[in-house]
Each structure stands twice: as C-alpha cells, then as structure tokens.
Amino acid sequence: MRHTRRVPAVLAAMLLSLGLAAPLAAQEQPRMGGVFKAAMIGEPPTLDLHTTTAVLVQHITWHVYETLYTYDKNYNAIPDKGRTYTFKLRRGVKFHNGKEMTSADVVASLNRWSRLATPGKQLWKNVEAVEAKDPYTVVMYLKDTSGALLMGLARPNNGAVIYPKEIVDAAGDNQVKEVIGTGPYRFVEHKPDRHVKLVRFKDYAARSDAADGFGGKRTAYLDEILFIPVPDVAVRLAGIETGEYHYSQQLQQDQYDRIKTLPGVVPIIVKPSNWSTAVLNHKQGLMTDKRLRQAFQAALDMEPIMAAGFGNKAFYRLDPGLSFPEQPQWYSKVGGELYDQKNPARAKKLLQEAGYTGTPLRWITTKEYQWMFKNALVAKQQLEAVGFKVDLQVVDWATLVQRRNKPELWDAFSTGITFNPEPAFATGVACNWPGWWCHEDKEQWMAAMAREADHKKRKAMWDKVQQIFYEDVGRIKFGDSFSLEAIRKDVHGFQAKNELPLWNVWLK
Amino acid sequence: MKTYVARRLLALLPVALVVATVAFVLMHLAPGDPASVIAGPDASADDVQRIERQLGLDAPLPVQLVRWYGRLVRGDLGQSIFLRKPVTEAILDRVEPTLLLTVFALTISVAIGVPAGVISARYHNSATDQAFMMAALVGVSIPNFLLGLLLILCFSVWLGWFPVAGYSPLEYGYLKTLRSLVMPAFALGLVQSALIARVARSSMLDILREQFITAGRAKGLGERAVVYKHALKNAMIPTVTIIGISFALLISGAVVVEQVFNIPGLGRLIISAVLRRDYPVIQGVVLCIAGIYMLINLATDLSYLLFDPRVRYQ
Numbered sequence: 177m178r179h180t181r182r183v184p185a186v187l188a189a190m191l192l193s194l195g196l197a198a199p200l201a202a203q204e205q206p207r208m209g210g211v212f213k214a215a216m217i218g219e220p221p222t223l224d225l226h227t228t229t230a231v232l233v234q235h236i237t238w239h240v241y242e243t244l245y246t247y248d249k250n251y252n253a254i255p256d257k258g259r260t261y262t263f264k265l266r267r268g269v270k271f272h273n274g275k276e277m278t279s280a281d282v283v284a285s286l287n288r289w290s291r292l293a294t295p296g297k298q299l300w301k302n303v304e305a306v307e308a309k310d311p312y313t314v315v316m317y318l319k320d321t322s323g324a325l326l327m328g329l330a331r332p333n334n335g336a337v338i339y340p341k342e343i344v345d346a347a348g349d350n351q352v353k354e355v356i357g358t359g360p361y362r363f364v365e366h367k368p369d370r371h372v373k374l375v376r377f378k379d380y381a382a383r384s385d386a387a388d389g390f391g392g393k394r395t396a397y398l399d400e401i402l403f404i405p406v407p408d409v410a411v412r413l414a415g416i417e418t419g420e421y422h423y424s425q426q427l428q429q430d431q432y433d434r435i436k437t438l439p440g441v442v443p444i445i446v447k448p449s450n451w452s453t454a455v456l457n458h459k460q461g462l463m464t465d466k467r468l469r470q471a472f473q474a475a476l477d478m479e480p481i482m483a484a485g486f487g488n489k490a491f492y493r494l495d496p497g498l499s500f501p502e503q504p505q506w507y508s509k510v511g512g513e514l515y516d517q518k519n520p521a522r523a524k525k526l527l528q529e530a531g532y533t534g535t536p537l538r539w540i541t542t543k544e545y546q547w548m549f550k551n552a553l554v555a556k557q558q559l560e561a562v563g564f565k566v567d568l569q570v571v572d573w574a575t576l577v578q579r580r581n582k583p584e585l586w587d588a589f590s591t592g593i594t595f596n597p598e599p600a601f602a603t604g605v606a607c608n609w610p611g612w613w614c615h616e617d618k619e620q621w622m623a624a625m626a627r628e629a630d631h632k633k634r635k636a637m638w639d640k641v642q643q644i645f646y647e648d649v650g651r652i653k654f655g656d657s658f659s660l661e662a663i664r665k666d667v668h669g670f671q672a673k674n675e676l677p678l679w680n681v682w683l684k
Numbered sequence: 685m686k687t688y689v690a691r692r693l694l695a696l697l698p699v700a701l702v703v704a705t706v707a708f709v710l711m712h713l714a715p716g717d718p719a720s721v722i723a724g725p726d727a728s729a730d731d732v733q734r735i736e737r738q739l740g741l742d743a744p745l746p747v748q749l750v751r752w753y754g755r756l757v758r759g760d761l762g763q764s765i766f767l768r769k770p771v772t773e774a775i776l777d778r779v780e781p782t783l784l785l786t787v788f789a790l791t792i793s794v795a796i797g798v799p800a801g802v803i804s805a806r807y808h809n810s811a812t813d814q815a816f817m818m819a820a821l822v823g824v825s826i827p828n829f830l831l832g833l834l835l836i837l838c839f840s841v842w843l844g845w846f847p848v849a850g851y852s853p854l855e856y857g858y859l860k861t862l863r864s865l866v867m868p869a870f871a872l873g874l875v876q877s878a879l880i881a882r883v884a885r886s887s888m889l890d891i892l893r894e895q896f897i898t899a900g901r902a903k904g905l906g907e908r909a910v911v912y913k914h915a916l917k918n919a920m921i922p923t924v925t926i927i928g929i930s931f932a933l934l935i936s937g938a939v940v941v942e943q944v945f946n947i948p949g950l951g952r953l954i955i956s957a958v959l960r961r962d963y964p965v966i967q968g969v970v971l972c973i974a975g976i977y978m979l980i981n982l983a984t985d986l987s988y989l990l991f992d993p994r995v996r997y998q
C-alpha cells in the first residue's frame with residue numbers, strides 16, 4: 177500500500193548519513209526470530225497516531241499502522257504538478273483483523289486525519305475532496321497545486337495512517353478503541369509502565385521492491401518487539417550494558433566515551449536530531465518589541481550555551497540553518513550573519529533604544545530535558561550581562577506545554593525543533609503555534625511554498641523565510657543537537673534515524 | 685474492642701473526605717493539563733482545547749469537584765484518562781508488585797533491624813555495638829534511589845546476578861518474581877532496617893535498666909531469658925510503632941524505588957499520572973494510600989494488645 181507510485185517519481189537527493197547504518201548491516205543472511213527489547217524514555221500518552229505529535233507514539237505505532245506514502249532514504253516523497261491525485265491501492269493488503277484494506281478505509285482515515293492531526297489540518301486547507309472511485313482507487317481533488325501533499329501524506333509523526341473504516345467510524349473524534357493497521361507488526365497488548373507488545377503480522381503484504389529508506393520491502397524478522405518504558409536514563413544505560421535491552425534511546429551525551437568502550441554495545445549518534453531554541457512571544461509582552469528581540473539575538477554567544485547543554489562536541493553544532501546540512505536540498509546559511517553574534521555592545525545599544533526599564537523577561541524552561549535548562553541558564557547569564565533582567569521559571573514539561581498556550585504568562589520558553597523533512601510543516605516557523613510568530617511576508621512565502629511544485633522555486637522561498645527568521649527574530653536558534661542511542665552488537669539492519677524503523681532489523 | 689475498631693473505621697470517612705478534596709484541589713490548581721500531553725509538542729492550541737472538551741476538563745472546577753464527590757459516593761474513582769480503564773482497576777493491577785515489594789522490604793528491615801538493635805543493646809558500648817550503629821548511621825543517610833543505582837551497578841552490571849530492572853509477575857513463577865524483587869527490596873529495606881535498629885536498641889537499653897530486669901536477674905534467671913523473654917517483649921511497643929511507621933514509609937519509598945527499578949507498581953502509576961496530569965488516577969491513588977496509612981496505624985495500635993496485657997481498648 178505504501179508508495180503506490182501512480183504519480184511520476186521525481187527528485188533531488190539528500191544523502192542522509194547512512195554511514196552508521198551500512199556497516200551494521202553486514203553481508204550476512206538475515207535471520208528470523210527473537211524478541212527485541214527496546215528501552216524507551218517513557219509511556220506513550222495514546223496509541224492513536226492521528227491525535228498526537230508525540231514522537232514516542234510514532235516510534236511505536238508506525239510498526240503497526242502505515243501511511244499511503246513514506247520517505248525514501250533521502251527523505252523525499254513524490255510531488256506532482258496537477259490538482260488531481262489518483263492513488264491506486266495495492267490489492268491484497270490485509271489489516272491485522274484479517275479484513276482487506278480498500279479505498280473506503282483510506283477515505284475514512286484521511287478524513288479523520290484532516291480533522292484531528294496538526295499537519296492534516298494544515299494540508300486540508302488546500303484539499304477540495306477525497307473520494308473512493310472504486311475499491312482500489314482513491315482520488316484527491318485539490319483547490320490549488322501542492323508541493324507538499326505527498327510529503328504530508330508520507331509524514332510519520334502525527335501521520336496519515338490508515339485505520340479500518342469501522343474503527344474510524346466507532347471512534348469519531350475520540351481516541352480509537354482498537355489498534356489495528358496494515359503494518360509488518362501487529363499490536364498485542366499495552367501494559368502501562370510494563371510494555372507495548374507487538375508481534376510479527378504473518379499475512380503482511382510487503383512490497384516487492386528493495387528497501388529504500390522507510391519504503392520498499394519491509395520484513396518483520398523479529399518474532400516480537402517489546403517497547404519498555406524505562407524513564408531512568410542510568411537504567412537504560414545499565415540495561416544495554418548487560419544485554420537486557422537491545423536498544424536504548426536518549427542516553428546522556430557525556431557518557432559517549434564510556435559507551436564506546438563497552439563490549440557488546442554500539443553507540444549510535446542520530447544526526448540530525450533537533451535544534452534547540454527559545455521561542456519568543458510575538459503576541460503579548462516584552463518580546464513584541466522587535467528591538468528587544470534583536471537585543472536578545474545580539475547578546476548571545478552560542479558556543480558556551482550549546483556546550484553546557486550537550487557536553488561532548490560530537491553532539492552539537494553551531495549552524496544558522498532552519499533545515500540541517502544533512503538536507504542539502506533545503507539547507508541554507510542565509511541570514512547567518514545575525515546568528516551567534518556575540519555582540520554585547522550592540523545588544524546594550526538596542527536595549528537603550530527600546531527604552532528597556534528592567535521589566536523581567538519571563539522565560540519558562542524545564543529540567544525534564546536537562547539541555548533545555550542548561551541552554552537557558554547560560555543564555556540567562558549572557559542576557560543579564562547586557563542589561564536584561566531574566567526571570568527563569570523552571571517547571572515540569574507538562575506545565576510548560578500548558579503555559580505556553582497562554583500568551584499572558586511568558587516572554588520566552590525553551591524547546592527543541594525536531595528534524596522535519598518538509599519545510600511546509602516546519603513547527604520552527606509556524607504562525608498558529610505558541611509564540612504566534614505571524615509575519616506577513618513570511619506567511620506569504622510559506623503559502624506560496626506549499627502550492628509550488630518546482631523544487632528550485634520552493635528552495636528559494638524557504639531561503640526567504642530563513643532570511644526573515646533572522647531579520648525579524650522569529651525565534652532564537654541556539655544550535656543543532658544530536659542524540660545518543662545504543663544498540664547491542666547482535667542487532668543488524670538498524671538505521672540511525674529519528675523515526676526508529678525496526679522492520680528489516682534482525683537479531684543474530 | 686469491637687466498638688473501638690468500628691469507631692476507628694468510621695473515623696476513616698471524614699479523613700478520606702478531606703484527603704479527596706485536598707488531592708482534587710491541589711492537582712487542579714497545579715499548572716499543566718492532560719490534554720496538552722496527549723496532543724504532543726507540535727499541536728496547536730485549538731487541538732489542545734478540543735481534547736480538553738472531550739475529556740470534560742473544560743467544566744468549571746466546582747462542577748468537576750461535585751462530579752468527583754458524586755462518583756466517590758458510589759464507590760467509583762472515575763476513569764483514567766491515559767490508561768482508558770477505571771481507576772479502581774488500574775490500582776488493583778498495580779497492587780501486586782507494590783505490596784510484594786513493601787512486604788519483602790519490611791521483612792528485610794525487621795529481620796536485620798530488630799536483631800541488630802537487640803544485640804547492640806545487649807553488648808552496649810562494645811565494638812559490636814559501635815559497628816552496628818555506625819552501619820545504621822550510614823544506612824539512614826543513604827537515599828534509597830542512590831542505593832538502588834549502586835546495587836544495580838554492583839550486582840547486575842559487574843556480577844550479573846540479577847536483572848537490571850523490571851518486574852516478573854507472580855503468574856510467571858514465584859522464583860522469578862522473587863529474583864526481580866531482591867535488589868529493589870534491599871534498596872528499600874536497608875534504609876528502614878537502620879531506623880528500626882536504632883529504635884530497637886534504645887528501647888532495649890531503657891528496658892534493661894528497669895527494676896524488673898534487675899529483679900529477674902536477682903532471682904537467678906539466665907541472661908538469655910532476661911533479654912529475650914522479658915526485656916524484648918517490653919521493648920517491642922516502641923519498636924512495633926516504628927515498624928508500623930516504616931511500613932508506611934516503605935510505601936512512599938516504593939514510589940522512588942519502583943521508578944529506578946522499573947517496577948510497574950502503585951509508585952510508577954502515581955508518578956506517570958502526575959507527570960501527565962491524569963487527575964482521576966492521582967486522586968484515586970492518593971486516596972488509596974491514605975487509606976492504607978490509616979489501616980496500618982490501626983493495625984499497629986491493635987498489635988500493642990499482643991505485647992502488653994495492660995493495654996485495653998474500649
């Protein structure tokens with residue numbers, strides 16, 4: 177069902193560093209079997225992917241659910257120039273309950289996704305209708321051309337996954353009651369704080385073309401996957417060391433040198449992972465004054481900020497790009513002269529011009545992600561050195577994500593912008609997201625980019641957005657960061673990706 | 685005696701009401717809400733509000749409080765937001781590991797604490813006494829999460845005797861369960877055994893100075909009979925009190941230890957509930973733990989009857 181390539185394939189390449197994946201997938205014959213234990217950072221808040229942008233939910237559920245499209249190894253899907261898209265579904269694709277997937281399921285799922293999912297809502301502004309032409313054909317009519325449609329449908333996070341129609345109908349806008357998809361692994365049980373258990377789906381209808389990125393042939397080599405919530409990072413590390421887990425996510429970067437020396441353990445650097453940022457409040461309060469935002473931007477020296485947050489140099493990089501250097505088709509240094517200015521004199525001058533009288537800048541951060549707190553702490557010192565008064569409010573993550581929706585409560589908050597292959601969905605510049613950075617020109621470029629199908633033109637538009645990001649100080653980017661994970665040596669076919677694809681992975 | 689127990693049980697009701705109200709109000713006054721957690725980091729404010737409406741969290745606080753009382757009266761603790769099942773069921777699911785862990789830890793703390801205290805008292809001011817009390821001092825000073833991590837490092841990572849973390853339920857076999865609980869129970873119990881040892885020692889010392897002990901010795905009773913039959917029984921009242929308190933402390937200590945050892949018990953339940961603001965679960969677990977505390981106190985008071993015939997309850 178994935179990659180129903182009716183639409184002509186185009187596309188520029190971006191070589192995502194497969195460096196790590198390749199040597200691990202040695203030239204050996206893959207073996208079926210085994211229980212794969214993955215130590216995850218916590219509990220998934222839901223298993224209904226339509227309703228959440230939480231990465232952990234994507235990590236688990238995308239082995240169960242599938243989208244119509246997915247990304248190849250270069251994070252490309254396939255755009256088209258027209259306004260009508262015809263999707264031919266593969267025949268014989270079965271759901272885990274035995275039912276064959278047809279266009280009715282696809283239409284029901286896409287409609288629900290367009291109502292509930294953040295990227296779905298955004299994409300559907302441009303969708304006129306979706307209809308089932310016959311059991312194996314779905315047609316989508318757009319109001320205008322779209323360069324982002326297929327990238328949107330391919331998106332794993334909060335993705336347009338296909339559920340059986342009955343389940344969609346039963347749930348409506350509430351959480352789905354059953355976890356049934358068409359993926360290579362079938363959901364068995366969720367025992368909270370113990371595990372989410374998936375087993376191989378025997379009737380999985382795999383594609384025949386070779387695996388490429390997340391697409392092509394998906395094989396469930398493992399008998400079983402257990403996603404185990406292990407909130408304590410020291411325990412995730414100890415567990416990979418003793419072989420209790422095959423995979424541990426989000427380890428502390430300062431442990432890298434030690435992990436390299438552990439027998440039986442392979443450290444994995446996931447690159448790129450995200451860029452850490454302070455989101456500024458453009459709706460209300462201090463930061464609505466552009467000069468104050470510019471002073472904030474001018475005052476900072478990013479090296480100590482990132483060093484405090486990520487410790488080891490292998491895990492951070494100073495770079496102005498809104499897309500990562502690993503995405504050459506989108507990456508740019510435009511506006512970079514305003515990044516990492518280390519110019520306290522200019523900051524002081526701007527503060528003076530703005531007539532800043534010492535109103536505290538309320539910055540919400542959290543220790544749940546240590547790097548957010550440490551970034552903020554060092555930045556606070558630098559800001560205070562130029563004359564800002566900073567009120568750093570340290571709260572737990574749940575409090576942060578709630579407070580950030582209330583513009584009257586804050587001037588800045590800490591967060592990370594995760595890797596995103598399609599700029600049209602970039603949270604980093606979104607207007608309808610906390611911070612409410614709605615800039616007339618930027619919105620126009622973003623809208624134009626969503627419609628445009630020609631990649632060159634789209635890239636030029638994205639550059640414009642980045643230029644405005646720095647000139648208007650949309651947000652403060654500190655730098656790129658990479659995450660540290662680890663697998664056991666007997667794990668083969670592992671891809672070092674943010675999305676954690678575990679099909680085609682096998683145990684020796 | 686029966687009326688006494690009945691009275692004590694009746695007294696649970698007003699306390700439960702206060703606990704229920706405080707738990708409700710505190711949690712709802714605290715910032716953060718479950719809807720933002722479900723929606724995830726990239727969701728917009730509209731999505732969060734939509735989920736809030738679905739969960740019924742958009743109603744005014746007093747209305748929600750009255751609904752909560754209404755359900756409580758019917759013995760219904762509500763429905764968990766994240767676990768998608770009744771809170772009562774969620775709690776029952778989690779009682780097994782926590783109960784076994786605390787009982788195991790209590791056994792360890794009593795088995796180590798009481799003899800250590802008694803021996804220290806009997807050989808007062810000797811090298812043994814000082815060694816025990818020194819160990820006890822170290823014991824009360826180590827936080828249990830640190831002890832837990834040290835145990836993991838030593839017995840799992842270096843020696844490989846026990847699993848790093850995780851819990852094997854009883855249905856998979858008693859021995860496996862026992863094995864998965866050894867380290868957490870020690871992490872939890874050792875700290876309490878130090879406390880119990882110190883109390884047992886000091887109450888033994890007090891009793892050993894009593895006149896009836898001198899009388900016992902004067903009438904020619906052997907030292908064993910004096911210490912273990914007469915003194916120990918009398919020293920048990922303060923010791924049992926501290927064991928009761930320990931049991932209650934162990935339940936709260938389990939919150940931390942379960943987190944370190946990844947045990948899906950009541951502690952994990954409440955921690956994840958707090959982090960995600962699963963209000964019904966937090967309120968339910970707090971209420972349940974308050975109930976357990978009160979029952980332990982009652983049991984402690986009743987156990988005095990066994991040790992001291994002078995105690996009477998009417």
